[in-house]
Amino acid sequence: MKIVDLITWFEAWANPAWCESWDNCGWQVEPGVLQESARVLVCLTPTLAVMEEAIAQNANLIFAHHPLIFAPPKSFRRGEAISEMVRSAFTHNIGIYTAHTNFDQVQDGTADVLAQILNLQEVTPIVPTVSGLGYGRVGVLEKLLTLQELLGIIQQQLKPPDLIFSPTADLHQTISRVAVLGGSGASYISAVVKTGAQVYLTSDCKFHQFQESRDRGLILVDAGHYATERPACDRLSQKFISLNLDWVQLSQRDEDFRQFCTKYNF
Structure with a gap:
C-alpha cells in the first residue's frame, strides 16, 4: 500500500477536521513520500531517538500521536530538536504524520x-x-x-x-x-x-x-x-499490520520522559 493510500484510509476513520483549534494534526513533514510503499514506524512522540530508529529500519513514515510541531516555530537552528528532526526527515526521505485529538475521539x-x-x-x-x-x-x-x-x-x-x-x-x-x-x-x-x-x-x-x-x-x-496513551499506539500498529503494508513496527525507542527516585539507590 502506498503512503498516500494509507493516509486516505486513516483519515476516513479519524478525520483530521475533528482536530482541536489549538492542536496540529496531519502532516508535520512530507518530503515527497506519498507514492512510496509504506514502511511505517508508529510512536507516541516523535523524537530524535525515534528518528534514528526509523533511519536504521529504513522506514519512510513516522506515524505519531503527539505532534512534532504544536505552535509555528519562529526559527530553525542547527542543534535544536525540531530543526534536526525536520532536517533528518528531508535528508532520509522520511515523512512525519500526527494523529492527536482526532485519534483521541x-x-x-x-x-x-x-x-x-x-x-x-x-x-x-x-x-x-x-x-x-x-x-x-x-x-x-x-x-x-x-x-x-x-x-x-x-x-x-x-x-x-x-x-x-x-x-x-x-x-x-x-x-x-x-x-x-x-x-x-x-x-x-x-x-x-x-x-x-x-x-x-x-x-x-x-x-x-x-x-x-x-x-x-x-x-x-x-x-x-x-x-495511558502508549497502548493505543500499539493497537494502531496492529491495525496497520492488518493492511498488509510492506513493514510496520511499534517504536522501541519511545520515551516516558519521567524517572522516579524509587528505582535507584542513592
Whole structure:
C-alpha cells in the first residue's frame, strides 16, 4: 500500500477536521513520500531517538500521536530538536504524520483502548463530539472490584512507573463505574463527575485537581501520560499490520520522559 493510500484510509476513520483549534494534526513533514510503499514506524512522540530508529529500519513514515510541531516555530537552528528532526526527515526521505485529538475521539483510539483494557461495558464518551464519538470513555466494570483490585489491574496492564491516586480511607470499597481518558485529562473532572463514575483514570493531574476530585467524591487515578496513551499506539500498529503494508513496527525507542527516585539507590 502506498503512503498516500494509507493516509486516505486513516483519515476516513479519524478525520483530521475533528482536530482541536489549538492542536496540529496531519502532516508535520512530507518530503515527497506519498507514492512510496509504506514502511511505517508508529510512536507516541516523535523524537530524535525515534528518528534514528526509523533511519536504521529504513522506514519512510513516522506515524505519531503527539505532534512534532504544536505552535509555528519562529526559527530553525542547527542543534535544536525540531530543526534536526525536520532536517533528518528531508535528508532520509522520511515523512512525519500526527494523529492527536482526532485519534483521541474515535473507536479504538486512546480512550477506547483504555476502556477495553479495563473491560468496561456499556461504554459511552465522557464528552460526546461527533457521530457518537468523543473524548474519554465511561462504563461499568465487567464484575465488581475493590479499589485495591482495580488499582492492581491498572498497574498490571499499563505498567506505569508509579501510580498516584486520591486519598481514600477504604481501599476495599466496591467499584462498579469507571471513567478513562488517555493523556492529560484533568480538565474533564467536572464532566466525569456528571457521569456518575466512581474512579477516573487519566494523567498529568495537579495537586489541587486531586483535592477537587476528593471533594466531589471522585477517586482520581494518575497513571502517567506515557502509560495511558502508549497502548493505543500499539493497537494502531496492529491495525496497520492488518493492511498488509510492506513493514510496520511499534517504536522501541519511545520515551516516558519521567524517572522516579524509587528505582535507584542513592
